[in-house]
Each structure stands twice: as C-alpha cells, then as structure tokens.
Amino acid sequence: MTTEVTHRSVETNGIRMHVAEAGTGPLVLLCHGFPELWYSWRHQLKALAEAGFRAVAPDMRGYGGTDAPEAIDQYTLFHMLGDMVGLLDALDAEQSVIAGHDWGATVAWHAAQLRPDRFRAVIALSVPFRARGPARPTTVMPQTGDEMWYQLYFQEPGVAEAEYDHNVRTSFRIGRINVSGDAPPRPQPFGMVPLLGGLFARIPAVPPLLPAWLTEEVVDSYTAEFTRTGFRGGLNWYRNIDRNWELLAPFDGLKVSVPALYIAGDRDPVIEFPGMDRHIADMPRFVPQLRRTIILPGCGHITQEERAGEVSAAMIDFLRGLATERAA
Amino acid sequence: MTTEVTHRSVETNGIRMHLAEAGSGPLVVLCHGFPESWYSWRHQLPALAEAGFHGVAPDMRGYGRTERPEAIDQYTLLHLVGDMVGLLDALGAEQAVIAGHDWGAPVAWHAALLRPDRFRGVIGLSVPYRPRGQVRPTTVMPQTEDAVFYQLYFQTPGVAEAELERDVHRAIRAVLCAVSGDAPREGSVGAAGTVGMVRRKGGLLDGMATSAVLPRWLTEADVDFYVGEFARAGFRGGLNWYRNIDRNWELMAPFSAARVSVPALYIAGDRDLVVAFPGMDKLIPNLANFVPQLRGTIMLPGCGHWTQQERAGEVNAAMIDFLRRL
Numbered sequence: 001m002t003t004e005v006t007h008r009s010v011e012t013n014g015i016r017m018h019v020a021e022a023g024t025g026p027l028v029l030l031c032h033g034f035p036e037l038w039y040s041w042r043h044q045l046k047a048l049a050e051a052g053f054r055a056v057a058p059d060m061r062g063y064g065g066t067d068a069p070e071a072i073d074q075y076t077l078f079h080m081l082g083d084m085v086g087l088l089d090a091l092d093a094e095q096s097v098i099a100g101h102d103w104g105a106t107v108a109w110h111a112a113q114l115r116p117d118r119f120r121a122v123i124a125l126s127v128p129f130r131a132r133g134p135a136r137p138t139t140v141m142p143q144t145g146d147e148m149w150y151q152l153y154f155q156e157p158g159v160a161e162a163e164y165d166h167n168v169r170t171s172f173r174i175g176r177i178n179v180s181g182d183a184p185p186r187p188q189p190f191g192m193v194p195l196l197g198g199l200f201a202r203i204p205a206v207p208p209l210l211p212a213w214l215t216e217e218v219v220d221s222y223t224a225e226f227t228r229t230g231f232r233g234g235l236n237w238y239r240n241i242d243r244n245w246e247l248l249a250p251f252d253g254l255k256v257s258v259p260a261l262y263i264a265g266d267r268d269p270v271i272e273f274p275g276m277d278r279h280i281a282d283m284p285r286f287v288p289q290l291r292r293t294i295i296l297p298g299c300g301h302i303t304q305e306e307r308a309g310e311v312s313a314a315m316i317d318f319l320r321g322l323a324t325e326r327a328a
Numbered sequence: 329m330t331t332e333v334t335h336r337s338v339e340t341n342g343i344r345m346h347l348a349e350a351g352s353g354p355l356v357v358l359c360h361g362f363p364e365s366w367y368s369w370r371h372q373l374p375a376l377a378e379a380g381f382h383g384v385a386p387d388m389r390g391y392g393r394t395e396r397p398e399a400i401d402q403y404t405l406l407h408l409v410g411d412m413v414g415l416l417d418a419l420g421a422e423q424a425v426i427a428g429h430d431w432g433a434p435v436a437w438h439a440a441l442l443r444p445d446r447f448r449g450v451i452g453l454s455v456p457y458r459p460r461g462q463v464r465p466t467t468v469m470p471q472t473e474d475a476v477f478y479q480l481y482f483q484t485p486g487v488a489e490a491e492l493e494r495d496v497h498r499a500i501r502a503v504l505c506a507v508s509g510d511a512p513r514e515g516s517v518g519a520a521g522t523v524g525m526v527r528r529k530g531g532l533l534d535g536m537a538t539s540a541v542l543p544r545w546l547t548e549a550d551v552d553f554y555v556g557e558f559a560r561a562g563f564r565g566g567l568n569w570y571r572n573i574d575r576n577w578e579l580m581a582p583f584s585a586a587r588v589s590v591p592a593l594y595i596a597g598d599r600d601l602v603v604a605f606p607g608m609d610k611l612i613p614n615l616a617n618f619v620p621q622l623r624g625t626i627m628l629p630g631c632g633h634w635t636q637q638e639r640a641g642e643v644n645a646a647m648i649d650f651l652r653r654l
Contacts, residue, residue: 013581074578078406082581089584114442114582246402247579249341249410250442252417 003049005042009065012086013079018065019058019087023049027093028319029084030057033102033126034234035164035171037064037225040101043308044315051316056096058087060104062233064225072157075236077244080107081114088118097319099123101304102270103237106130110248113256121259121322123315125303126270128279129256131286132248137241142274147192153199154238163199164231172222173210174203180300181267182211190269213306256287259325261318263311265299291318331374337393340414341407346393347386347415351377355421356651357412358385361430361454362566363492363503365392365557367550368429371640372647379648384424386415388432390565392557400485403568405576408435409442416446425651427451429636430602431569434458437619438580441588449654451593451647453635454602456611459618460584465573470606475525478532482570491531492563499533499563500554506536509599509632510543523604545638588619593650595643597631623650 005022020038022045030041038057048055059066061083062075069075084107088096098119100108105127112122113129133140141149154160164171177183184204194201210216262283264271271280284290294314296307304311333350348366350373358369369385376383387394389411390403397403412435416424426447428436433455440450441457461468469477482488492499505511526532542548594615596603603612616622626646628639636643 073401076579078579078582082578082584085582085584111582115586117586243401246410247404247406250406250413250439252410252413254443254445 003046005045010087010090012090013082015061015067015069015083017058017061017067017083017087017090019056020045021054021056022046023052023054025052025054026319026323027054027056027088027091027096028315029087029096029098029108030055031084031098031100031104031107032057032060032063033100033104034237035063035226035231036102036104037222039221039225040305044099044304044312047308047312047316048319051319053316053319056087056091058083060107062236064229068229068233072236072239073243075233076240076247077106077110078247080237081111084111085115085118094118095120097121097123097322099125099315100127101125102127102301103234109256112258112260113251113254116258119258121261121318122256123261123263123318125263125311126265126268126301128262128264128276128283129260129287130279131282132245132252137245142189142192144192146196147194150191150193150199151238151241153193154235157232157235157239160199160235161230161232164226167200167203168227169219169223170200170203171226172219174207176214176302177208177211178203179269180211180213180302180306181265181298182208182306183267183300184208186269190272211306213302213308218305257289259289259291259318259322260287261291261294261314263294263296263303263314265296265301265303265306267298267300268303270301291321331377333370333373338415338418340418341410343389343395343397343411345386345389345395345411345415347384348373349382349384350374351380351382353380353382354651355382355384355416355419355424356647357415357424357426358383359412359426359428359432359435360385360388360391361428361432362569363500363554363558363563364430365554367553367557368634368637372427372636372644375640375644375648376651379651381648381651384415384419386411388435390568392561396561396565400568400571401575403565404572404579405434405438406579408569409439412439413443413446422446423448425449425451425654427453427647428455429453430455430633431566437588440590440592441583441586444590447590449591449593449650450588451595451650453643454596454600454633456594456596456608456615457588457592457619458611460577460580465577470525472525474529475522475527478524478526479570479573481526481532482567485564485567485571488532488567489562489564491533492558496559497551497555498538500558501542501551502533502536502538504546504551504554504634505539505543507601507633508543508546509597509630509638511632512537523601543638545634545640589621591621591623591650591654592619593624593626593646594619594622595626595628595635595646597628597633597635597638599630600633600635602633603627623653
C-alpha cells in the first residue's frame with residue numbers, strides 16, 4: 001500500500017492556494033523554493049504521512065496551481081507569512097511545524113520568528129537563519145563590469161522571465177544538476193551571471209547524465225508546470241528583497257524562539273554565498289533552540305530531492321523529538 | 329524648580345529623528361498623532377520625569393524636525409514600529425513602555441504586539457487596539473453621494489496638503505478646536521451620523537467652527553508652536569501615514585488574531601470623535617478580548633480628542649499609576 005497524496009485548493013490571505021497533502025496527525029507545512037513546486041516535497045509527503053504526521057505542501061504564492069498576483073509588491077515576505085498563517089486557519093489548525101527549502105526556508109524561519117504561537121518548530125533546508133543586516137541587501141551584492149549577482153540580475157522585471165521561458169527544460173534538466181552535489185566543478189565565484197549571455201550562457205553544450213535522484217519524468221513534471229505558468233511569480237520574490245529588509249526593521253534582534261533543525265549539503269552553493277559561513281556560525285545565538293545542524297556530505301542545493309531518505313529521516317527524528325519533549 | 333526638557337537628534341531605522349526628553353529612570357516613549365508634534369506631550373514629559381521616569385517624545389517620521397522620506401511607501405506601520413525599535417537601540421535601552429495618542433496609538437499597540445520583548449507595557453490614548461479586520465479598510469470606510477470619511481479624503485496625494493497648507497494658522501486652529509471636548513457638536517465634524525465625514529465639494533476644514541476663543545487647555549502660544557512646525561515641514565509626512573492604511577492591512581496578515589500580550593492601559597474622552605467611529609462601540613467594551621492584560625479603560629467625561637492636552641493632570645496621574653504598578 002502506498003500513501004496517497006491528495007490535492008485541493010484553499011482560500012488564504014486573499015488568494016487561492018493549491019496544496020498537496022498526505023497523512024493524519026500533527027501538521028507539518030512544507031514550503032518550497034525557487035523555481036520549485038509542492039512537487040519538490042513529494043518524497044517527504046509520503047514519508048511524513050507514514051510516520052504519523054499530516055504533511056501539507058502548498059504551491060507557494062506565484063507558483064503552479066496557486067494564484068499569482070500581478071503587482072510585484074504582493075510578494076513581500078509578509079505576504080508569504082500571511083499566506084502560511086491563513087493556511088493554518090484554512091486547515092483549522094491552531095499550530096504546525098513549518099519546514100522550508102531555499103526561499104521557503106526564509107519563509108519558515110520568519111514564520112517561526114514572528115508567530116511562535118502558531119509555528120511551534122521550524123525545519124530549514126539549505127538557507128540558514130540570517131539576522132537582519134545593517135545595509136539594504138541589494139547595495140552589498142557583488143557586481144563587476146561583466147557580471148552581476150543572480151539576485152541583482154533578477155531585479156529587472158521581464159529579463160530573467162524571458163530567458164527562463166526559452167530554457168524551461170534546460171532549467172530543470174541541467175540547471176538543477178548544476179546546483180546539486182552531482183555538478184561538475186563550478187566556476188568561482190558561483191552565482192555571478194555574465195551580462196553578455198545571461199543566465200544560460202555557461203550551460204554545457206552536452207547535457208550531463210541524469211543522477212539517480214533526477215529522472216526524465218521529474219524533469220517533465222517541472223517543465224510542464226513552468227511552461228504553463230512562467231517564472232514571473234517566483235522571480236517577484238527576489239524583487240522584494242530590499243522591501244523585506246525595510247519591513248523587517250521592527251524585528252531587528254528578535255530571536256527564533258522555537259525548536260529548530262537546519263540541514264544543508266556540503267556542496268550546496270548557498271552555503272558558499274558571501275557571508276553564509278558567518279550566518280551558519282551565528283545561528284545558535286539567534287536560534288537558541290537549534291537542536292541540530294546536519295551537513296550532508298556530497299549533497300548540493302536540491303536537499304530534499306537529492307537525499308530524500310536522509311532528509312525525511314532527520315525531519316521525522318526531529319518531529320518525534322518534539323513530541324517527546326512535550327511529553328516530558 | 330521646573331524639570332528641564334532637552335532636545336537632540338538620533339539615527340533610527342535609516343532616518344534622523346528629533347526627540348524631546350526629560351528625567352531619568354525607566355524609559356517611556358511617547359508617540360504623537362496627526363497633525364501633531366512632540367509638543368503634544370509637553371505636559372507629560374515633566375510629570376513623568378518628576379515621577380521618576382525617562383520620558384522621550386519624538387517628532388514621529390514625517391513630522392517636525394524628524395526626516396520625512398519622499399515616497400509614500402516609507403510610511404507603513406512597520407516603518408513606524410521600526411523607528412521605535414531603533415529609537416530604543418539609539419537610547420541604549422533594552423526595554424520601554426510605549427504610549428501613543430491618535431495615530432501614535434496604533435504605533436504603540438503594534439510595537440507592543442510585535443515586540444513584547446522590547447515594549448513591556450503600552451498606553452493607548454483615544455485609539456484602542458483594533459484587531460485586523462477581514463477586508464481592506466478603505467473599501468468599508470463610510471462614503472455617500474455627498475461626503476467621504478476623512479481618511480478617504482486624505483488618500484489622494486496633494487489634495488489635503490493643498491487645503492491645510494493654504495492657511496496653516498487657520499488649519500491648525502480649526503482642527504485643534506473642532507474636535508476638542510469643548511466644541512459644539514451640531515453641524516460640526518463630530519456631529520452624530522456625520523462623524524469624520526468630509527463633503528466631496530469641500531474640504532476637511534469646512535465643517536469646523538472657527539471660534540475666536542480658544543478652549544481653556546490651549547493657548548495662543550501653543551497654536552503658534554504647531555503653526556511654526558507645520559509651516560516649515562508641511563502636512564505631507566503625516567498625511568502619508570493614512571496613505572498606507574490598506575498596505576498596513578496587507579502587511580499585518582501574518583498577525584491576524586494575534587493578541588497584545590503585555591500590560592496595557594486605554595484612556596479616551598467620552599466626547600472624542602474617535603470613540604464614535606463605526607465599530608468602536610463594539611470594540612471598546614471588548615478590548616480585553618484582544619488585549620488580555622488590559623489593566624484599565626478610562627473614559628474621561630467631557631474630554632474630546634486631544635486627551636493628554638485637554639486633561640493633562642488626569643492623564644498624567646493615570647499613566648504614572650499604571651507605570652508604577654508594572
């Protein structure tokens with residue numbers, strides 16, 4: 001018998017949100033990143049259900065079967081957090097654990113930071129908790145005359161959309177391998193986009209072989225959905241980085257007070273981003289209930305797909321530990 | 329001997345902020361409303377100082393000698409609460425009690441809601457804590473064929489600025505007098521059924537009687553102080569707060585149904601037009617549902633909108649009593 005993943009839409013924070021869900025028991029929300037879908041959590045939905053949890057993975061705002069508002073300012077972190085609080089309300093749940101990967105990790109960390117009464121624990125994959133810095137983020141992102149940090153490259157509406165739309169399959173076939181633990185040696189520094197040629201300038205002419213965690217079927221699924229929706233919704237998240245920094249001013253210095261788990265691959269380019277080593281080292285100070293930091297050897301950025309079994313096991317172990325703590 | 333009020337500027341949340349302060353002891357931050365100034369707390373600063381507290385009254389973002397960013401979206405509630413958190417940091421204070429009047433009250437309530445670790449108590453004057461509603465606020469503000477709620481009148485950039493800046497002295501005098509507890513109600517901005525309504529073919533000041541005699545709590549020198557501030561800084565900064573009402577509603581979605589968890593005090597006049605706004609009759613008696621540590625609701629008989637100026641002595645006593653019990 002396999003655990004069935006079911007689908008439905010709910011109303012949250014003024015949008016229709018598509019969710020995939022499995023299992024019954026304590027609720028665990030699963031927030032995907034860029035450019036991803038509920039589908040990025042397909043392995044965890046089943047594993048969590050079988051372990052006695054109710055797992056719910058939405059298509060986040062701007063993605064897949066969820067609404068994608070037109071205006072860029074509808075994609076602030078506060079809109080995302082509002083979506084997650086509204087999702088709990090729609091699911092009639094007082095509390096949940098919230099997990100996130102990539103951009104979804106940022107949502108999960110801040111959900112736990114701002115609403116510890118609703119989000120009783122947090123699991124983050126790839127992206128650590130980052131305390132708000134003193135400077136407007138885009139002003140300190142690297143750029144040279146020839147290259148630009150990808151998050152800066154994403155700022156101008158329409159530019160990255162056009163490149164992604166012409167390379168949808170490449171994004172999910174080669175693009176995902178390139179940020180995984182199975183990537184060929186990367187150009188240094190990773191994350192810089194050549195202004196001449198753009199996002200796909202450095203894609204190898206001969207596609208690499210598919211690693212075990214990525215099948216043609218998976219590539220097809222992502223490709224079909226993003227061919228239908230485009231990338232604008234997800235890119236709009238990046239276009240609020242400075243606005244998020246402004247809006248988070250009231251929360252300067254506020255700690256994440258709930259139990260937390262952080263998992264990343266040692267070949268994840270995110271952990272080599274400028275300043276990330278400091279954020280990871282500082283985490284126990286800002287996340288005093290950080291239970292564990294798990295660094296997976298050989299794993300890249302696509303944490304929960306590259307190492308589905310290990311990630312699911314670590315999540316379940318953490319979740320069961322919470323139950324034990326509460327019973328104690 | 330009188331307690332001296334001193335002035336300085338600090339850097340907070342990316343802007344220079346002017347503040348007036350007095351005393352030493354536990355910090356009490358005093359947030360003024362529209363269209364006002366640190367000066368609206370002139371009676372509280374010495375009283376708090378003499379009672380053993382450090383009273384700090386800033387010119388809020390957009391006002392007086394504090395910076396006023398150009399863009400409207402720089403005036404969200406999160407910017408304003410960010411200013412107050414940064415103010416504590418600039419003062420080297422781990423915690424404060426925060427008090428607010430009029431628009432300063434939502435700042436104070438939300439500071440307490442969002443950062444109970446920094447704001448250990450909250451005092452709201454005139455405006456109670458309002459839990460986030462189901463709908464975008466401007467869509468449910470009263471409007472008729474002939475008139476709109478003043479907050480709608482304030483939405484279009486430039487319109488209210490032009491009206492209020494045409495004759496700053498007349499505007500300040502009219503606003504301060506019209507919603508004071510001593511003002512006649514008939515035919516005024518506070519009249520039953522027309523509370524806060526502005527005629528479409530007119531302006532905010534049209535319904536406001538211009539009395540030659542000032543109410544007892546207000547002197548010509550007081551009027552002159554406000555006039556000087558607004559003649560120099562204009563009204564745009566303060567009006568921009570209203571232009572973020574819908575944006576604030578969006579941004580506060582993560583906090584829907586959240587409660588203000590720290591000890592709180594609410595004070596208003598029974599002749600304050602704010603307590604006659606739609607929905608307030610249901611909210612004020614039930615405030616403890618949303619503010620479970622509400623220590624008291626004080627309704628001052630005969631007092632209008634300018635709570636801490638109209639009834640300086642009673643407001644001071646109530647604040648100090650609340651502060652001492654914390």
